[in-house]
Amino acid sequence: MDGAGGDERGPDGNEKGEKGEQPVCTFFKKRGANRANVRKRAASNDAEDGGTAQDTTVVQKVTHNRPGKESALGFTTKDAGGEKGVEKFAFAASRQLQERDDGGATRTLDIGTEDDRDARALREKMLAQGGEQDDGVYRGMAAYTDWKKGFRRENTYSNVKKSGMAGPLRPSKHMRMTVQIDYKPDVCKDYKETGYCAWGDACKFLHDRGDYKQGWQLDQEWEAEQKRKEELRRRQAERGLGSDDEGSDEESEEDEDGVPFACLACRKPWAEVYNPVVTKCKHYFCERCALAHSEKSKRCPMCDQPHHGVFNVAHDVIKKEKARKQKEAAAAAK
Numbered sequence: 001m002d003g004a005g006g007d008e009r010g011p012d013g014n015e016k017g018e019k020g021e022q023p024v025c026t027f028f029k030k031r032g033a034n035r036a037n038v039r040k041r042a043a044s045n046d047a048e049d050g051g052t053a054q055d056t057t058v059v060q061k062v063t064h065n066r067p068g069k070e071s072a073l074g075f076t077t078k079d080a081g082g083e084k085g086v087e088k089f090a091f092a093a094s095r096q097l098q099e100r101d102d103g104g105a106t107r108t109l110d111i112g113t114e115d116d117r118d119a120r121a122l123r124e125k126m127l128a129q130g131g132e133q134d135d136g137v138y139r140g141m142a143a144y145t146d147w148k149k150g151f152r153r154e155n156t157y158s159n160v161k162k163s164g165m166a167g168p169l170r171p172s173k174h175m176r177m178t179v180q181i182d183y184k185p186d187v188c189k190d191y192k193e194t195g196y197c198a199w200g201d202a203c204k205f206l207h208d209r210g211d212y213k214q215g216w217q218l219d220q221e222w223e224a225e226q227k228r229k230e231e232l233r234r235r236q237a238e239r240g241l242g243s244d245d246e247g248s249d250e251e252s253e254e255d256e257d258g259v260p261f262a263c264l265a266c267r268k269p270w271a272e273v274y275n276p277v278v279t280k281c282k283h284y285f286c287e288r289c290a291l292a293h294s295e296k297s298k299r300c301p302m303c304d305q306p307h308h309g310v311f312n313v314a315h316d317v318i319k320k321e322k323a324r325k326q327k328e329a330a331a332a333a334k
Contacts, residue, residue, distance in 0.1 A: 108173040119167025228258060258282070259316050264302055265289035270321050277311035284314055 115121060182189070188205035191197040195209060213221075262269045263276070263286040270276055273286035283302045285293075293301050294309050 109171075110173065112171050112173075115170070118170055120170050123167070232258075259314075259320055260284055263289055265293065270317055276314040276317040278314040278317075279305075279307045279311060281305045281307070284317060285311075287311075 112118070186206055188197050188199075188203055188207050191203070191205075191207040192209050197203050197207060263273055264283055265285050266273070266289050268286065270286075273288070275287035276284055277287055277290050278284050279290075279300050281300050281303050283300055285301075290311050294307075294311075298308055299306050
């Protein structure tokens with residue numbers, strides 16, 4: 001043991017000064033590489049290759065397949081043991097084709113709330129519970145019994161839904177719509193239907209009140225014309241086979257163009273009558289017979305179809321009579 005003037009050492013071996021303990025410097029230990037996963041590879045036997053036998057050290061990093069959490073962005077179908085991959089999911093169809101014979105007329109659009117849970121179902125359920133006896137169960141403020149509902153029409157759902165108090169309305173499930181297609185967009189619709197247009201002469205559409213036939217009407221008339229021609233060819237064939245008497249009678253009633261030689265009512269030739277007219281059903285009369293019969297009935301005297309007192313000028317009869325007169329004049333000149 002030293003004297004009083006000797007140096008004093010602390011428990012860590014450092015000397016103490018007169019004013020107290022000296023500062024201690026702490027050094028961090030540098031960590032070396034983790035060689036726990038490194039192993040040495042045994043030297044290969046080079047004697048077989050004829051070389052010199054020298055010890056060779058190969059450093060190879062070993063990786064371990066540690067079981068951890070699966071990735072949330074992917075998955076694998078292989079087992080951890082290295083066995084052959086097995087599919088985890090399998091889907092199979094019923095192999096039956098669903099056929100529809102209605103052409104899609106019964107398809108529905110089921111994108112809204114189910115009918116048993118929407119606002120209308122809840123409202124109807126509440127109205128139905130209003131007549132039941134109170135069982136003491138609290139069902140919310142919207143389920144209070146309205147004792148005056150028998151005297152108030154607004155409690156019925158058909159009246160409540162107009163005010164919007166019943167919640168969202170139930171949408172239509174059928175994907176069908178009623179549309180009106182305007183095939184003549186260049187014609188002013190207001191002027192055509194009513195005869196008046198607020199735009200007047202400044203309207204960019206055509207002011208026309210004429211009635212035009214639709215496509216199906218033109219097809220119907222064409223088919224009727226083809227049937228008439230077929231009937232005419234049949235009659236001509238019958239006349240050619242020897243039925244001259246019947247052919248002469250039919251020819252006297254109607255020529256090849258379908259225009260009769262006389263009025264169908266009074267049986268007078270067109271040269272003796274005034275102003276031949278024709279109905280919508282293609283029956284020819286003189287103006288006198290047509291007006292006389294129109295006063296009694298608004299139907300055609302031949303086919304009994306309504307003509308509503310409308311008679312048109314028979315231009316084909318006038319044209320035919322004009323051609324006949326020219327033919328007679330030419331024959332007389334010879």
